[in-house]
Amino acid sequence: MEENLSGQLADAVAQGADEADLARARAGDEAAFTRLVEPLRRELHAHCYRMLGSAHDADDALQDALLRAWRGLARFEGRSAVRTWLYTVATRTSLDIVEARGRRALPADLGPSSDRAVLDGNAPLTDVAWLAPYPDAGLAGDPAGPDARYEQREAVELAFVAALQHLPGNQRAALLLFEVLGFSAAEIATMMATSTTSVNSALARARKIVAHRVPPRTQQRTLRRIGDARVREIATRFATSLERGDADALVALLTEDVTWSMPPLPNWYRGIEAVTDFAVQVPMTRCPSWRHRVTSANGQPTVAFYLGDDAAGPHAAWSITVLTLRGEHIAEITSFLGPDGFAPFGLPASLP
Known part of the structure; x- marks a missing residue:
C-alpha cells in the first residue's frame, strides 16, 4: 500500500514537472524543452530505427523531428x-x-x-540502401506500452526489421505504433491523420507480410533458453574459428541451412557447403590476421571483427557481424562491412 502511494505521488510530481516545463517551453525556454524530450530520446531513436532500418537515418530523423516539434510547440494543445x-x-x-x-x-x-565462394565480380553495391545494425545500448529506457505485443528487443531483431522494409510506410508505422508501442488504433488514426478503419486495414495487411517473413520463434526466446554465458561462448567460438582458420570448428557451430551475407557485397551464401567454401576461401585464407570483440546488436550476439596485415601489427575495423541462432547453432551470419558502423557501438576504429 505504502509503495503504491509513493509511486502515485512520484508520478504526480513528475506530471506536474512536465506541465511546468511544457509551459516554459511554449514560452521559448529551450532548456525546458530539452528536459521534456530527454527521457524519451532513446525510445524515439529506436522507433526511428525500426521505421528506417538504419541508425544513421534514425539520427537524422530524430534530429529533424525534434526540430519540428520545437518549432511547432505552440500548436500542441495538450489534448494528448x-x-x-x-x-x-x-x-x-x-x-x-x-x-x-x-x-x-x-x-x-x-x-x-x-x-x-565468389572471388571476382563481388564489388560493393553503393547504389543500394542497405539495412544496418543497431547497438543494443540504444534500447535502454525504451518501454513498451501496456498493450504492446512485441518486446522491445524482439522489435529490433534483424528478421523483424528486415521484414518491415517490405511494408509500405503507412503499414510499417501502424504496425510499430500498435504492436510495439501499444497505441490504440484510434490513437494511431489521429497520429497519422487517417481513419480507424484505414489503420485496422493497414495492420491486417502488415501482419500478414511480417508473419510470412519472421520466424515463429524469436531470437529473444532462443537466447533466454540458452543463457547469456552459452550465447557468448558460441559467439567467441565462431570468432576464434575464423581467427585460427579452423574449418571443422566453424562447421560444428552451423546449421545445415545456414546463410552468410555481407552487405554492401551483393553475393551471399546458403547451406553449410557453400558457407564453408566461402569461409575457407576468403576469411580463412585471403585475410592475413583477425582479431575480435564480442558485443550485441539488434538484441542478438554480435562479433566486431578487425583485420590486420599480420598478427603483430595493427588491426582495422572490418565488420559488425550479427549472429542469428537456432537452438545452439548459428543459422544466419550477417556481416555489415565497413568501419563506419563501429562508432555507434562505442568500439575503436582499430586495435593495436
Missing part, C-alpha cells in the same frame, strides 16, 4: 500526452524519409545465393 505528440512527429518525419529514400535491403532481397 507529450510522448504521444513526439511519437506523432517522429513517425511523420520517418515517413517523409521512407518516401524520399525508399526501403533498405539485404543481399537476399537482390538475387539468389551463390553455391561457391
Whole structure:
C-alpha cells in the first residue's frame, strides 16, 4: 500500500514537472524543452530505427523531428500526452524519409545465393540502401506500452526489421505504433491523420507480410533458453574459428541451412557447403590476421571483427557481424562491412 502511494505521488510530481516545463517551453525556454524530450530520446531513436532500418537515418530523423516539434510547440494543445505528440512527429518525419529514400535491403532481397565462394565480380553495391545494425545500448529506457505485443528487443531483431522494409510506410508505422508501442488504433488514426478503419486495414495487411517473413520463434526466446554465458561462448567460438582458420570448428557451430551475407557485397551464401567454401576461401585464407570483440546488436550476439596485415601489427575495423541462432547453432551470419558502423557501438576504429 505504502509503495503504491509513493509511486502515485512520484508520478504526480513528475506530471506536474512536465506541465511546468511544457509551459516554459511554449514560452521559448529551450532548456525546458530539452528536459521534456530527454527521457524519451532513446525510445524515439529506436522507433526511428525500426521505421528506417538504419541508425544513421534514425539520427537524422530524430534530429529533424525534434526540430519540428520545437518549432511547432505552440500548436500542441495538450489534448494528448507529450510522448504521444513526439511519437506523432517522429513517425511523420520517418515517413517523409521512407518516401524520399525508399526501403533498405539485404543481399537476399537482390538475387539468389551463390553455391561457391565468389572471388571476382563481388564489388560493393553503393547504389543500394542497405539495412544496418543497431547497438543494443540504444534500447535502454525504451518501454513498451501496456498493450504492446512485441518486446522491445524482439522489435529490433534483424528478421523483424528486415521484414518491415517490405511494408509500405503507412503499414510499417501502424504496425510499430500498435504492436510495439501499444497505441490504440484510434490513437494511431489521429497520429497519422487517417481513419480507424484505414489503420485496422493497414495492420491486417502488415501482419500478414511480417508473419510470412519472421520466424515463429524469436531470437529473444532462443537466447533466454540458452543463457547469456552459452550465447557468448558460441559467439567467441565462431570468432576464434575464423581467427585460427579452423574449418571443422566453424562447421560444428552451423546449421545445415545456414546463410552468410555481407552487405554492401551483393553475393551471399546458403547451406553449410557453400558457407564453408566461402569461409575457407576468403576469411580463412585471403585475410592475413583477425582479431575480435564480442558485443550485441539488434538484441542478438554480435562479433566486431578487425583485420590486420599480420598478427603483430595493427588491426582495422572490418565488420559488425550479427549472429542469428537456432537452438545452439548459428543459422544466419550477417556481416555489415565497413568501419563506419563501429562508432555507434562505442568500439575503436582499430586495435593495436
